[in-house]
Amino acid sequence: MNKNLIFSILLVFIPISITGHFLHWSESVIFLTSAMAIIPLAAFMGLATEEIAVVVGPNLGGLMNATFGNATELILAFIALKSGLVQVVKATLTGSIIGNLLLVMGFAMFLGGLRYKEQNFQPTTARLNASSMNLAVIALLLPTAVEYTSTGIAPETIQTLSVAVALVLISVYVLTLFFSMKTHSYLYDVGVAENEEEDGEKPSHQPNIWLWVGILLIVTLGVAVESELLVESLEIATKDLGLPALFTGVIFLPIIGNAAEHATAVTVAMKDKMDLSVSVALGSSLQIALFVAPVLVIAGWIIGQPMDLNFNPFELVAVAVSVLIANSISSDGNSNWLEGVLLLATYVVIALAFYFHPAIEGLA
Template identity: 65%
Template sequence: MSIKNIISLGLLVFIPISVAAEYLEWGSLVVFVTSAIAIVPLAIWLSTATEEVAIVAGPSIGGLLNAVFGNATELIIALVALKEGLIDIVKASITGTIISNLLLVMGLSMFLGGLRYKEQEFQPVVARVNGSTMTLAVVAILLPTTVIATSNVIDPVAITRLSITVAAVLIVVYALTVFFSLKTHSYLYEVGLADLEEEAPTTDHQLTEHKPNLPLWIGVLLMATIAVAFESEIFVGAVEEATKGLGLTPLFTGVILLPLVGGAAEYVTAVRVAIKNNMDLSVSVAMGSSLLVALLVAPILVLIGQVIGQPMDLNFNLFEVIAVAVAVAIANLISLDGRSNWLEGVLLLATYTVLGAAFYFHPV
C-alpha cells in the first residue's frame, strides 16, 4: 500500500472526531480544525475514485469525469458556504484556489522534482494553451471589478447582469477547452498519461489483474462526495466564528485557508508525479485545476446563487484580481520554455508566500 493511501486512510479517523466535536459542542475552533483535516482524506479518495473510474470508462468519458470531478471538493465547500450567505469567503476561495494551484502546487512540484532531477521538461504547447485560457479568465474576472471601480454610479442590477453574461461565456469557453483537449487536440495531452503507462504492468495477465473494480470505485466516488458535503456543512458552520477568534479576516480565510483544505488531492497528485519526473502531468494538474475553477466553478456559483436567493456577482476585491493576474503572469513566464528546475519552484513559492503575507495584513 502506498504512503498516500496509508495517510488518507489514517486521517479518516477525524470524521467521527469532527462529528463528535460538532454535536458535543467542543468549540468552534476544534470543530473547524477537525473538520478541515477530515475533508483532506475525503478529497484524496474522491480524486482517486475519479481516476480509477476514468481508467475503465476510457479516454473520452474518463477525461470528462476528471474535468467534472477534478475540483468537486472546492465546489462542494463553496456551494455550502454560498448557501450560508458567506459570499465574501466564497469569492475569496475562487481567487485563492487559482493562486494556490499556479504558485503553491506548481512551486512545490518544480522544487521537489528539481531536487531529484537537475532539469525537468514538459510540453510547452499545453502550458501555452492553458496560459492563454487563464489570461482570458483573468480578463473576464477583472471586467466587472473594473466597471465598478470606474463608474460614478453603481447599479447592482447591471453588475448582476454583467456577471451572468460573463459566467455564460466562461462556461462555453470551458466546454470548448474540454472538447479541444479530449477530441481535436487530444494528442497534446496524452504525453503525461503515456509516461504513467510505461510504469504500469504490460502483460495481459497483469493488466487483467490490475483492472480497477468499477462498482467498487463508483461506490467510493458516491460515498466520498456525500461525506465531503456532510463535512463541508460542519466546516463552513464553524469557519466564520473560528477564524474571527484567530483574528483572521474573511479575505485571508477564503484566499489561503479554504484552498489548502479543498485542494489537498491536487497537491498530492501534482507533487507525486513531479517527483517521478512526469512534469507534463504535474503542470496539467496545476493549470487544469485553475482553469476549472475560473471557467466552470466560478460561473456555476454565480448562476446557482441567483437560483437559491444568495446572489453572487463577479465583482471581486481589487487586490484579489491583482493577485490572480500576478500569479497567472508569473506562471506563464516560468512555463513558456517547457523546462523547470528547483530555483523556479522557489520563485513560485516565494511569490505565494509574499501574496499570503499581503492578504494576512490586508485591512478589512
C-alpha cells in the same frame, strides 16, 4: 510515508468532527477537525474518479476527471454560498487559482528540480493553458472595472453582466475539453501515458465500477457534511484562532480543498513526470476559473444568493500577478529548482500581504 497511508490516517477526523458537532465542542475544534477530514475525502474522491475512468474509457473518463477535478472546492463553495458567505466564496476561488499556480507548481518544480537537474514538459499545452488563464483574468477584471468606473450602477446590472460572462466562460471550458479530448488530443497524450504508468505498470484487472461509484457517492456526501460543519464554524473559529478573515478565505481554505491534488502534482514531479504535474496544476486553475466560478455565479442567481464577478481589487491583483509569473516560467517547457523557488517566494509574499490586509465586509 506513503501519501495514501497519510490520507487513510486522516479519516479519523471524520467521526471526531461529527462527534464534536453533536457534543457542542468549541467552534475552533470543529473547524480544524472538519478541515482535516476534507483532505482524505478529496483524495478518495479523486481516486474513485480515476478508477471509474479506467472502465468507461478515455473520452468519458477524461470528462469525469475534468468535472470532478475540483468537486471538493465546488461543494465547499456552494455550501458557503447557500449560507450567504459570498465574499468567502470569492476569496476561496481566487485562493484556489493562486495556490495551484504558485504553491503546487512551485513545490513540484522545486522538489522535482532537486532530484533532476532540469525537467521538461509540453510547451504547447502550457502556452494554451496560459492563454486560457489570461482570458479568465480578463473575465474577472472587467465586471470589477465596470463597478469601479461607474457611478450609481445597480447591483442587478452587475449580476446580469456576471451571469452573461459566466455563460461565456463555461462555453470556453466546454470547447477546451473538446479541444483536449477530441480535435487535438495528441497534444495531451504524454500526460495521459504518464498517468497510466505512474505505478510502473498498467492495471492487470478492470476495477469494479459499481464499487467505485458507491465509494464516489459516499465520499461526495462526506465532503458535503464536513463542508457544512466547516462553514457553520468558520466565522467564530477564525476569530477565536486569530486568523485574519481574508487570509483564511484566500490561503487556508484552498490549501485544505486542494491538498490531495497538491500531493499528486508533487509526487509525479519527483518521478520526473513534469508533464503530468504541470497539467494537474494549470488544469486545476483553469477548472476553477472557467467552470467552478461561473457555475457558482449561475447557482447563486438561481437559489437567490446573488454572487457576481465583482471581486475585491486586491484579490484580482494577486491573481493577475500569479498568472503572469506562472505563464512566464512555464512557457518554455523547461523547469528547474530555482524556478520552483521563484513561484514559492511569490506565494509567500502574496500570503503575507493577505495576512496583513484588513478584512473586507462579509468576511469578518
